[in-house]
Amino acid sequence: MHISIILLGIGFSVGAALLLAIAxxxxxxxxxxxxxxxxxxxxxxACFACTQLFHARFLLNQTVELASRxxxxxxxLQSMSFYWLFLGLLRPPQLRWRIWQWFLPAGVLxxxxxxxxxxxxxxxxxxxxxxxxxxxxxxxALRAQxxxxxxxxxxxxLFALMAVLIALVSLFAPILGWRYFALIYxxxxxxxxxxxxHLLLRFPDITSKTVEAVATTYAVSTLSRVxxxxxxxxxxxLFELEKIYQDENLSLNKLAELTQLSTHQLxxxxxxxxxxxxxxxxxxxxxxAAKAMLIAEPxxxxxxxxxxxxxxxxxxxxxxxKEFTGVVPGQFRKQLS
Numbered sequence: 262m263h264i265s266i267i268l269l270g271i272g273f274s275v276g277a278a279l280l281l282a283i284a285x286x287x288x289x290x291x292x293x294x295x296x297x298x299x300x301x302x303x304x305x306x307a308c309f310a311c312t313q314l315f316h317a318r319f320l321l322n323q324t325v326e327l328a329s330r331x332x333x334x335x336x337x338l339q340s341m342s343f344y345w346l347f348l349g350l351l352r353p354p355q356l357r358w359r360i361w362q363w364f365l366p367a368g369v370l371x372x373x374x375x376x377x378x379x380x381x382x383x384x385x386x387x388x389x390x391x392x393x394x395x396x397x398x399x400x401x402a403l404r405a406q407x408x409x410x411x412x413x414x415x416x417x418x419l420f421a422l423m424a425v426l427i428a429l430v431s432l433f434a435p436i437l438g439w440r441y442f443a444l445i446y447x448x449x450x451x452x453x454x455x456x457x458x459h460l461l462l463r464f465p466d467i468t469s470k471t472v473e474a475v476a477t478t479y480a481v482s483t484l485s486r487v488x489x490x491x492x493x494x495x496x497x498x499l500f501e502l503e504k505i506y507q508d509e510n511l512s513l514n515k516l517a518e519l520t521q522l523s524t525h526q527l528x529x530x531x532x533x534x535x536x537x538x539x540x541x542x543x544x545x546x547x548x549x550a551a552k553a554m555l556i557a558e559p560x561x562x563x564x565x566x567x568x569x570x571x572x573x574x575x576x577x578x579x580x581x582x583k584e585f586t587g588v589v590p591g592q593f594r595k596q597l598s
Contacts, residue, residue, distance in 0.1 A: 264320055267444055270451030271313040277454040278310040284461075291514045292468060293524055295358075298349020301342040308339030309450060316447040319439070327439045330374070333381040337373035340385055340424075341366055344392035347417075350468065351399040353475055353525075379435065382442075386428030393421035403475065416456065423449050465573060469512055470540050492520055493534050506546040509573040513539045544581040547571045551582060555594045563590045 285302050294302075312335055319327040348362065369388070376384055397417040427446050434442040460467060499505045499519060508515075516539070517527045531539050550570040554561065567578030567590070582590050 263444070267447050267451075268317060268320065271317045271447050274313045274447075274451045274454045275310045277458055278306040281454075281457070282306050288510075289468060291512050292350075293514065295349045298346050301345035301349070305339060305342035305346055308335050308342060309454075311335050312339060313447060313450055316443045319443050320447075327443055328378050328382055328434070330378065333376075333378065333385065334370065334373045336382065336385045337369050337388075338366075340389035340392060341369040343389065344396070347396045348399075350471060351396060351403070351475060382431040382434070383428045386424045386431060390421045390424035390428065393417050393424060397421065403471070416460070419456075420453065423453070462574075463576065465577065470538070487522070487526060487530070489530060489534060492522070492530060495520055496531070500542075500546050504550070506543050506550070507569070507571045509568075509571050511543060511571065543571070545585060548582050548585045551578070551590065552586070552593065555590060556597060559594070563594075566590065 282303060285299075285306075292299075312332070315327065315332050315335070319325055344365070345362075348358075352358075373381060373385070400417055427442075427449065430442050430445050496516070499516070505511055505516070505519070513524050513527060517524045520527060522530065528539060531537065531542055535542055537545070547570045551566050551572075554566045554569065555563075558566070563578075564575050567575060567582075572578040572581065579589050582588075582593070586593055588596070
């Protein structure tokens with residue numbers, strides 16, 4: 262029975278990898294990422310799916326060898342691409358990558374090809390743990406800008422701990438049997454995909470907020486030749502007259518195009534002139550509009566109000582509304598009535 266559950270989890274992982282790849286191509290195509298990190302994202306998802314297929318084949322037919330050279334190379338590439346993807350997300354695009362980071366893929370694949378199979382899998386997992394730990398420190402550097410940095414820090418720390426745990430399990434796999442390793446690792450990958458999907462559904466703008474925090478944290482002033490007063494007036498016009506906040510897909514990149522600024526310039530402008538981040542500015546306009554609608558249209562459902570002002574889910578609407586008013590929309594309406 263437990264193998265059937267693991268196999269279901271493997272099927273879920275492969276499907277989730279496909280969905281995330283589609284989302285990366287569509288919903289998150291506006292993310293400001295170095296091209297190498299964007300490619301790494303697709304490679305990472307493909308490698309995780311392949312790893313799970315290796316596990317499924319082994320669990321269904323244990324005469325097949327799991328710790329083969331092809332399996333090892335996929336696992337090594339998966340850890341490296343995970344690191345490259347999040348490195349691009351957590352560091353400003355204009356910051357040059359170090360030489361060793363550029364040569365990391367070649368070094369990782371060479372290691373995967375030459376290290377003895379008995380030590381290859383534990384070494385890959387330890388490398389993944391080190392990579393996740395480094396990424397955790399990069400998230401920690403954003404703590405002044407990120408209200409949710411603790412959440413992101415804990416998720417990356419969890420990935421690091423999971424990698425270390427799998428490394429320990431793989432050390433004893435030749436004694437206990439690779440079946441236990443495959444069961445545990447497959448379950449952890451399934452849980453990781455479940456966690457990633459939960460975070461993206463619960464906080465759909467978490468990636469754009471992270472990019473914005475990175476731009477603010479590492480920015481050197483880019484507004485020396487910009488008419489800030491004129492641009493502030495234009496931003497207010499877009500929000501108050503054009504009501505661009507009603508677009509649920511409104512992003513820093515979209516507003517930058519409308520104002521003919523770079524994302525770094527726009528982020529700095531909003532932080533210095535409005536004394537808040539872009540995402541908070543959008544939430545504030547949406548909540549103010551929702552408050553007016555809740556009063557003016559007492560028969561409208563709370564969900565329809567939230568969707569009409571630009572929120573893409575009821576949960577996001579409730580969280581943002583309570584952030585600014587201290588109560589949820591239904592309580593706000595009831596208090597006024």
